[in-house]
Amino acid sequence: MEFHVIDTGNFMVDGGAMFGTVPKVQWSHLYPCNKDNYCNLSMRSLLVDTGDRVFLVDNGMGNKQSESFYADYHLNGSGELIRSLNSAGYKPEDITDMVLTHLHFDHCGGSVFYNADRTKPELTFPNAVYWVGKAQWDNFLNPNRLEQDAFFKEDMMPVFEADKLKFIDENKELAPGFFVRIFNGHTPGQILPFITFKGKTLVYTADLIPMAASVQPDWISAYDTFPLISIHEKESFLKEAAENGYILFLEHDLYNECCLVEQTEDGFRAGKTGLLKEFTE
Incomplete structure (x- = not known):
């Protein structure tokens, strides 16, 4: 089994939104922000090559929205989806399974692109099936008021119309060593991959x-639509991760690709942090 980090670029969001009710004086010691209170976040995807299948987990914002939209998110960095795939030795046609943790635009915007004159949408991964949580799909079609601005029909309807979607409504093994589990606090039907290899478990934690x-x-x-469910899910997961030594793959942490979890007398905290290859090789 091979792993490759796929860098699709960075974007900036308000630190208060990212950390909710936690005071800035606390979170800013652990994650920096600029003078305008904006935190710089990665959009880090993961490619998993099992030998028989090639999984890609999430695919960034894509390039279908307006310049003013992207300006609002202060896009930065040198990462780009197709270029990053090519650098890892893969083409879009090589992807057999596109796993979308959820359908907020910064996770699935790269699923579809427009042709040169923007008259026709094309699937970025023409040979892939696209996996998504069934509850998330239902939420995408009929979004609640908190999430309606995070979903764009053009990101996913061409995939649905091409009959490339596969829905997940329960925890499920997609391939030997590649298991997905459902978490509902951030958004209904978020699916997180749990990947086992060499006696270890790597978890793509997305927005959990x-x-x-x-x-x-x-x-x-503040983007979590069901905060009490998020807290319960996180507490249960962190206990499991600390006990079993799970490696957390961090989608939005600009400074750390992965971390371990430690349980201390004061609660849970991030233990060792670093690059993916430091945990998998």
Whole structure:
């Protein structure tokens, strides 16, 4: 089994939104912000090559929205989806399974692109099936008021119309060593991959735990639509991760690709942090 980090670029959001009710004086010691209170976040995808199948987990914002939209999120960094795939030795056609943790635009925007004159949408991964949580799909079609601005029909309807979607409504093994589990606090039907290899478990934590600074049960973002469920899910997961030595793959942490979880007398905290290869090789 091979792992490759796929960098699709960075974006900036308000630190208060990312850390919710946690005071800035606390979170800013663990995750920096600029003078305008903006935190710089990665959009880090993961490619998993099992030998028989090639999984990609999430695919960034894509490039279908307006310049003013992207300006609002202060896009930065040198990462880009196709270029990053090519650098890892893969083409979009090589992807057999596109796993979308959820359908907020910064996680699935790269699923579809427009042709040169923007008259026709094309699937970025023409040979892939696209996996998504059934509850998330239902929420995408009929979003609640908190999430309606985070979903764009053009990101996913072409995939649905091409009959490439597969839905997940329970915890499920997609391939030997590649298991997905459902978490509902951030958004209904978020699916997180649990990947086992060499006696280890790597978990793509998406927006359950977006950065190492979030490794505390009650440090949740204002974007979580069901905060009490998020806290319960995080507490249970962190206990499991600490006991079993799970490696957390951090989608939005600009400074750390992965971390471990430690349980101390004062609660949970991020332990060792570093690059993915430091944990997998």
